[in-house]
Amino acid sequence: MAGPKVGEKRELSPPFSTLNLDKKRRSHSPRPENLSVGATKAQKKEAAQLSQKRQSKIAKKHKKKLTDIEPCSHDDVYWREVISLLGQDVVDTAIEEGTELKAPFDFLEELELEISRLSSNGEGLAIAPSPKRSWVVFVPFSLPGEKVKARVYRNARLHSFADFLSVERPNPVMRDMSRVRCKYFEKCGGCQYQMLSYETQLDLKRDVVVRAYETFSGLPSPLVPAVLPTAPSPLQYGYRTKITPHFDAPVKVSRRDKQKAKQPIEPFPEGKTIPIGFNKVGTREVLDIEECLIATPVINEALGPLRKSILEKLHTYKRGVSLLLRDSLPIPAEASDIALTAEEHVCVTDHRGKVLERVGDKLFQYNASSFFQNNNAVLVPLVEYVRNAIFPPNTEGSAHTLPTHLVDAYCGAGLFSIMLSPYFKKIAGIELSSESIAAATDNAELNKLPPGRVTFRSGDAAHIFAAVPEFPPTETAVIIDPPRKGCDENFLGQLLEFRSTTVVYVSCNVHTQARDVGILLKKSMEEVEKGVKAGKYVLESVRGFDLFPQTAHVESVAVLRLV
Numbered sequence: 001m002a003g004p005k006v007g008e009k010r011e012l013s014p015p016f017s018t019l020n021l022d023k024k025r026r027s028h029s030p031r032p033e034n035l036s037v038g039a040t041k042a043q044k045k046e047a048a049q050l051s052q053k054r055q056s057k058i059a060k061k062h063k064k065k066l067t068d069i070e071p072c073s074h075d076d077v078y079w080r081e082v083i084s085l086l087g088q089d090v091v092d093t094a095i096e097e098g099t100e101l102k103a104p105f106d107f108l109e110e111l112e113l114e115i116s117r118l119s120s121n122g123e124g125l126a127i128a129p130s131p132k133r134s135w136v137v138f139v140p141f142s143l144p145g146e147k148v149k150a151r152v153y154r155n156a157r158l159h160s161f162a163d164f165l166s167v168e169r170p171n172p173v174m175r176d177m178s179r180v181r182c183k184y185f186e187k188c189g190g191c192q193y194q195m196l197s198y199e200t201q202l203d204l205k206r207d208v209v210v211r212a213y214e215t216f217s218g219l220p221s222p223l224v225p226a227v228l229p230t231a232p233s234p235l236q237y238g239y240r241t242k243i244t245p246h247f248d249a250p251v252k253v254s255r256r257d258k259q260k261a262k263q264p265i266e267p268f269p270e271g272k273t274i275p276i277g278f279n280k281v282g283t284r285e286v287l288d289i290e291e292c293l294i295a296t297p298v299i300n301e302a303l304g305p306l307r308k309s310i311l312e313k314l315h316t317y318k319r320g321v322s323l324l325l326r327d328s329l330p331i332p333a334e335a336s337d338i339a340l341t342a343e344e345h346v347c348v349t350d351h352r353g354k355v356l357e358r359v360g361d362k363l364f365q366y367n368a369s370s371f372f373q374n375n376n377a378v379l380v381p382l383v384e385y386v387r388n389a390i391f392p393p394n395t396e397g398s399a400h401t402l403p404t405h406l407v408d409a410y411c412g413a414g415l416f417s418i419m420l421s422p423y424f425k426k427i428a429g430i431e432l433s434s435e436s437i438a439a440a441t442d443n444a445e446l447n448k449l450p451p452g453r454v455t456f457r458s459g460d461a462a463h464i465f466a467a468v469p470e471f472p473p474t475e476t477a478v479i480i481d482p483p484r485k486g487c488d489e490n491f492l493g494q495l496l497e498f499r500s501t502t503v504v505y506v507s508c509n510v511h512t513q514a515r516d517v518g519i520l521l522k523k524s525m526e527e528v529e530k531g532v533k534a535g536k537y538v539l540e541s542v543r544g545f546d547l548f549p550q551t552a553h554v555e556s557v558a559v560l561r562l563v
């Protein structure tokens with residue numbers, strides 16, 4: 001369950017962004033904002049012409065076949081949204097006619113658009129009002145039913161991305177700008193939903209889960225249960241325990257200059273400042289951020305002094321830097337005193353430092369640069385939900401054997417293994433990062449788990465099944481929590497071979513989750529049909545969890561049972 005960084009630019013780049021002008025737009029062409037303020041018609045025309053030339057050059061270079069789109073990638077998710085809005089027939093006709101890369105408007109053209117619905121990434125989707133051909137435009141910060149003004153900044157196959165300019169006719173039910181708390185909203189790429197009620201945000205995230213399973217699982221609808229309402233985060237602001245603001249190189253030095261001259265790099269003039277913060281929406285340009293209201297208070301308290309100290313020694317930086325601010329409990333000098341640590345929080349800014357967090361009655365220590373979930377407030381409800389899925393409350397007296405063993409695949413610093421340790425006789429966790437495995441092993445000791453109950457090993461998740469020959473599959477539950485790209489075929493094959501009674505799949509990318517669940521269900525059905533195996537997997541439930549309020553991001557938990 002990773003999750004987006006605040007202000008992180010979503011991956012819109014290759015292989016699908018055939019006319020990817022983003023970088024160029026930033027480096028050479030006049031920025032749209034600059035153009036809108038006082039730009040003459042001639043300037044706008046010149047920019048558009050320049051960009052059109054560049055557009056066709058890049059299009060030629062990068063023209064990709066549809067088959068090059070990586071399944072379940074951001075590009076694929078956008079492409080499926082385009083198909084669902086335009087209809088497969090319209091898309092097929094455009095491809096046949098060869099017009100699918102010919103946007104019906106100019107680069108940087110201002111459009112007035114009627115928003116139909118929201119995309120899975122939180123942008124409004126509109127069909128461009130063009131008599132030439134049907135074309136979809138994605139506009140951030142716009143809502144269904146609204147009429148908005150937007151300016152196109154990138155064209156791709158049958159769709160474009162546009163900067164949001166203004167709402168001409170708001171959706172009075174959904175939009176309430178008095179809800180917006182952050183002064184950077186609509187500029188920063190971090191949050192998409194601050195103008196919405198929290199209930200609406202949760203409903204929208206449920207829709208994303210529904211659409212992901214419809215689109216990416218390949219399962220007939222009767223095999224997908226009704227998606228449950230999204231579980232809320234106890235905190236809707238001040239929840240984020242990690243942020244990574246960044247800044248670009250204060251002085252640009254070309255590689256050739258560095259190699260050739262080997263002379264001291266010109267210092268950045270003292271007293272000057274540069275933006276330190278998150279990416280401006282839809283760009284890789286840094287927006288100066290002095291506070292981030294979704295981050296915890298201790299992070300915001302530390303951000304000001306950290307920014308100040310950087311600006312004071314700005315001339316010493318020769319490269320851009322990604323800062324790290326992590327909310328932590330203070331770590332006592334003596335490791336044995338760690339459980340007694342005070343509950344006032346501190347902010348860790350050293351990438352090589354340690355972070356200490358309490359989740360329920362357990363403590364977790366890990367390296368500041370390693371993975372840990374970024375919303376501490378929701379972790380107890382999330383783990384509880386996973387526990388209830390493994391031990392359903394009403395199974396007493398049923399033939400169902402309750403698991404005594406747990407496999408925790410992609411275990412990180414041991415969150416699920418350690419939190420669920422009281423409920424199992426034996427637990428095995430596996431994780432690629434040896435740093436995280438070291439932390440997980442230490443965390444088992446820190447929480448005084450009975451020796452031998454939990455073992456962690458570093459390696460590819462698929463290796464776990466060979467490593468636990470003594471785990472009886474019918475009495476073993478498996479938790480999977482892979483990175484955004486989901487599980488690979490090797491892992492899924494071995495999971496199917498192992499055949500544990502319960503699989504709980506936690507994911508920060510519901511699209512790859514839906515794909516993987518679809519593969520598991522279909523393959524296990526095939527095995528039954530061929531008479532190779534007796535039982536098959538069914539998808540018992542799917543539910544979104546809101547780990548990132550105010551953003552469009554959703555975590556998803558799917559429960560699979562062997563029947």
Ligand SMILES: C[S@@+](CC[C@H](N)C(=O)[O-])C[C@H]1O[C@@H](n2cnc3c(N)ncnc32)[C@H](O)[C@@H]1O
Binds near residue numbers: 410460
């Ligand atoms: C989303 S995190 C989940 C971590 C943990 N379950 C938690 O909640 O804290 C995914 C983890 O998978 C690990 N990982 C990535 N690829 C892996 C692989 N092929 N095998 C095992 N672990 C992997 C990453 O290092 C990362 O720690």
